[in-house]
Amino acid sequence: MGGPVLGSDRSTGDLGRFAEPALLILVSLADAPKHGYAIMTDVNAFAASPIGPGTLYAALARLERRGLIEPMGPEDRRRPYRLTAGGSEALSSHLAEMRRLVQVGRARLGAADG
Amino acid sequence: MPAPVAAVGLVMRAYPQDWRERYGAEMAALLSDREPSWRDLLDLVRGGVDARLHRLVKPPTQLVAAMPRREVVMAVPLPRPYGVVETQPIGELSRRAFMRRMLGVGAGILALEFIGGTLAFLWPQLRAGLGAKFAVGTLADILAEQPSFANGWPYAVGAARSFLINVPAARELALGHDASIPNPTADQMLALYRKCPHLGCQVPGLCDELKRFTCRCHGSTYNILGEKLKEGPAQRGMDRFAVQVNDNGVVVIDTSQYTFGNLDRQDVKFLSFVDAAPYERKCQ
Numbered sequence: 008m009g010g011p012v013l014g015s016d017r018s019t020g021d022l023g024r025f026a027e028p029a030l031l032i033l034v035s036l037a038d039a040p041k042h043g044y045a046i047m048t049d050v051n052a053f054a055a056s057p058i059g060p061g062t063l064y065a066a067l068a069r070l071e072r073r074g075l076i077e078p079m080g081p082e083d084r085r086r087p088y089r090l091t092a093g094g095s096e097a098l099s100s101h102l103a104e105m106r107r108l109v110q111v112g113r114a115r116l117g118a119a120d121g
Numbered sequence: 122m123p124a125p126v127a128a129v130g131l132v133m134r135a136y137p138q139d140w141r142e143r144y145g146a147e148m149a150a151l152l153s154d155r156e157p158s159w160r161d162l163l164d165l166v167r168g169g170v171d172a173r174l175h176r177l178v179k180p181p182t183q184l185v186a187a188m189p190r191r192e193v194v195m196a197v198p199l200p201r202p203y204g205v206v207e208t209q210p211i212g213e214l215s216r217r218a219f220m221r222r223m224l225g226v227g228a229g230i231l232a233l234e235f236i237g238g239t240l241a242f243l244w245p246q247l248r249a250g251l252g253a254k255f256a257v258g259t260l261a262d263i264l265a266e267q268p269s270f271a272n273g274w275p276y277a278v279g280a281a282r283s284f285l286i287n288v289p290a291a292r293e294l295a296l297g298h299d300a301s302i303p304n305p306t307a308d309q310m311l312a313l314y315r316k317c318p319h320l321g322c323q324v325p326g327l328c329d330e331l332k333r334f335t336c337r338c339h340g341s342t343y344n345i346l347g348e349k350l351k352e353g354p355a356q357r358g359m360d361r362f363a364v365q366v367n368d369n370g371v372v373v374i375d376t377s378q379y380t381f382g383n384l385d386r387q388d389v390k391f392l393s394f395v396d397a398a399p400y401e402r403k404c405q
Contacts, residue, residue, distance in 0.1 A: 043151040059161045060151055061168025064144055068177035084150040 028058045028066040033075065033090065033098040040079060040089035043067070070094070123156040132162050135169025139178045255281040257372040264303055271303040273345070275327055278312070281374040282323075283362055286311040286346065295332040295345040295396035312362040312374045313347040318382060319355035328404035332396060334359070335404040342403040348392050349385040351401040358382025 022029055028050075035041060035049045043063060051057040058066075067088065070076045075094035079087045090098070129152055133141065155161070172178075214222070245252070257263065257278050263270050263285070270276045273294030275284035288309045293300035313334075315324045322338035327345065334343040341353025349358040363378035383391070389400040 043147055044154040047151070047155070059164025059168075060148065060155070060157065061161075061164035061166065061171075063151075064148055065168045065171050065177070068140075068144070068172070072177055081147070084146050086147045 022066075022069060025062065025066040025069055028062050029070055029075075030098075030101065031058065032063070032066055032070060033094060033101075036076060036088060036090045037095070037098060040087040042082070042085035042087045044085070046088075124159050124162050128162055129157055129165075132165045132169070135166050136172050137169075140169075140172045143178045251282065251376045253376060255374045255376065256367075257281075257285060257374060259370045260304060260372065261370075263372065271301045273300070273302075275313070275345075277315075277326065278374060281312065281362065281376055282315050283312040283374055283376075284315060284324075284326075284347075285364070285372070285374070286313060288346065291345045292394060292396075295394075297397045307364055307366040307372075310364045310372065311346060312364050314360040314362060314379075316360070317341055317355060318357050318360060319353065324359065331398040331402060331404055333398065333402075333404055340403055343382075344392070344394060344396050346394050348383050348394065350392075350403075351387065351389075352403040355385065357384050 031050045031054050032046055034053075035046045041049060043060070046067075047058065047060070047063055050063075067076070071078065071088070073093075074091055075097055076088045077091050079089060133145065133148070136145070152161075157165075255278060257276075258266075263276055267274070267276050270285075270287055271290060273287055273290035273292070275286050275291070277283075278285055287302060287305045288311055289305060290300055290302040293302075313324075316322075317324050317336040317338065319336065319339055319341050322336050324334050324336050324343070327334060332345050333350065334345075334347070335341070336353065336355070339354050341355035342350045343359050344350055347359030347361065349355055359382045361380045361382065363375040363380075365373045365375060367373055383393075389395060
């Protein structure tokens with residue numbers, strides 16, 4: 008369900024079950040860089056399904072490998088991550104795609120929704 | 122319920138070496154902030170398996186690039202001082218690791234063989250042998266092969282180890298009458314299991330003299346419907362399989378449906394059928 012941007016990639020293959028956590032991570036990093044624990048608490052605050060530490064890092068590693076996020080210098084033992092230019096571009100085009108999907112869905116559901 | 126610290130350490134070993142070098146410290150920091158639950162541990166195990174299946178960690182290219190050029194030039198091979206132990210080149214398997222891995226592989230194969238053998242042993246054989254349904258043939262087929270089936274003589278079905286009995290005709294035969302009943306219904310047929318309920322000998326065919334079955338091993342005697350008579354050590358009559366006639370008129374013996382023979386109560390009055398010969402006689 009990742010859509011055209013996050014869903015597949017010729018170099019590293021499909022994100023598979025990590026497509027959704029990856030999207031949540033990108034959203035979480037959109038306002039400011041965060042380290043692992045901060046991402047996790049943030050995501051668990053705004054998303055419906057919580058993500059565990061293993062899933063979080065599996066998704067982080069994939070995003071890093073694709074160059075959508077990058078690690079910053081370590082602070083204490085924690086290492087914050089931030090969006091790269093490619094990452095924020097991928098996120099905004101993915102969100103645009105989702106927005107289009109929302110519009111189509113609402114239009115087809117009819118005017119009852121308002 | 123938080124998981125113990127030792128379990129967390131164990132679970133981190135699910136991740137490959139390069140992953141732990143790259144992410145280990147920050148993951149440990151995260152887990153110390155969070156008090157991981159058992160669910161988190163399961164998630165980590167899955168993550169570890171995933172990390173082993175996919176090479177996700179980037180090689181540290183920045184470090185090589187950051188290294189001053191002079192040091193790279195200086196890195197010419199020097200003669201090794203005496204006594205230096207050769208270290209294993211990265212990516213190659215040592216003899217010890219190889220042996221250990223092969224031991225693991227061998228144990229795995231052995232376990233698989235054991236499991237496979239156990240399953241094969243327990244697997245039911247429902248297509249052949251007892252427990253299956255045996256199509257005997259239509260009544261016309263049976264009569265073509267053995268016309269005396271219409272007169273009450275048992276028809277031996279080798280595969281089902283049974284005698285097929287035409288009950289109304291068999292009664293007439295055992296009473297000494299001459300009858301021909303070529304069209305018994307499914308209710309009017311019996312399949313008698315030929316294994317003697319005493320000690321399992323195969324019960325031979327009907328004797329001409331008395332129209333009874335007598336086991337040759339210990340002399341257990343049964344009437345033509347397989348009911349135990351006076352003679353012999355068996356404790357019950359011959360066992361019975363279900364008989365059906367399917368839509369095409371084929372007689373089927375279902376050996377998965379099984380009824381015990383009558384209890385031997387040593388008295389003629391408990392039998393459902395009394396033939397012409399005296400109760401205590403057996404075939405010679």
